[in-house]
Amino acid sequence: MWRHRPTNHENDDSLHVRTLYAKYDKTQINTLPRVLFEGRIVVILSEGEARRAVDYLLRFPRVGIDTETRPSFKPGGMLPVALLQVSTPDTCFLFRLNRFGLPQSIVRLLTSTLTQKIGLSLNDDWSQLRRRADFQPANVLELQTYVKRLGIEDMSLQKLYANIFGQRISKTQQLSNWEADVLSEAQKRYAATDAWACLQLYHEINRLLTTRDYKFIPSTQESL
DSSP states (O other): OOOOOOOGGGOSSTTOOEEEESSOOGGGGGGSOBOOOOSEEEEEOSHHHHHHHHHHHTTSSEEEEEEEOOOOOSTTOOOOOOEEEEEOSSEEEEEEHHHHOOOHHHHHHHTOSSSEEEESSHHHHHHHHTTTSOOOOOSEEEHHHHGGGGTOOOOSHHHHHHHHHSOBOOOTTTTSOTTOSSOOHHHHHHHHHHHHHHHHHHHHHHHHHHHOOEEEEOGGGOOO
C-alpha cells in the first residue's frame, strides 16, 4: 500500500501545521511533486469478473469512485461512459463499461446502502452512467460539498488535492482514448489515481476537521 509522505506544504512550521487556502492558485500546481496510485489495479473485462469484483468491494464501508469517457470533438457530442473506477485504499478496479455495459452487479454496488461511494462531481457521473442503465444511487458523499466544512471553495480534484496534500495529480491522460482495445499503463494509473484520491481526501478532511491542525487563508487574504 502506498503511504503518503509529508511534503513541505504539510510542514509549514515546527508545529507541523499546514496552510489551507479557500482557493488554491492553480499556477502553483505544476511546482508540486506528482502523486500516483501505486497499489493494485484490476481491469474488469466481463460481467463475470464484474460480479466477483463487486462482491469484494461490498466488504468495504466506503470506496472512491470516478468515471472516464472517450472525448468527442464534435460540438455537443457526448459518448457513453467507457470506464468506471472504484478504489479501496490499496486496490482499484477498472470496469470497462464499453465492453459489457452496466450490469446488475455494478448497479448493486452503486445502490448499496452499506458501502459509501465517495467522489467529486458525482451528479455528472450518475447522469452519464444512467445512459447505460437506470438506477438510483444510494449512500454517496460529494467531496465538493464536504470540503466546504473546511472553508475550501475549490471544486476540481486537482486543486483540492494540491490544497490539502501539497501534491499534484497529473491530468495528461484525461483526453486519451478510453475505449482503446488495451488501456496503457499511464491510462490505468491515471484512472486509478482519480478514484483513490477521492478516498484519500475524505479521510484527510475528516482528520483535519477533528484535529484543526491547519491555518486557513480566506480568499480575501490569499497571497499565492
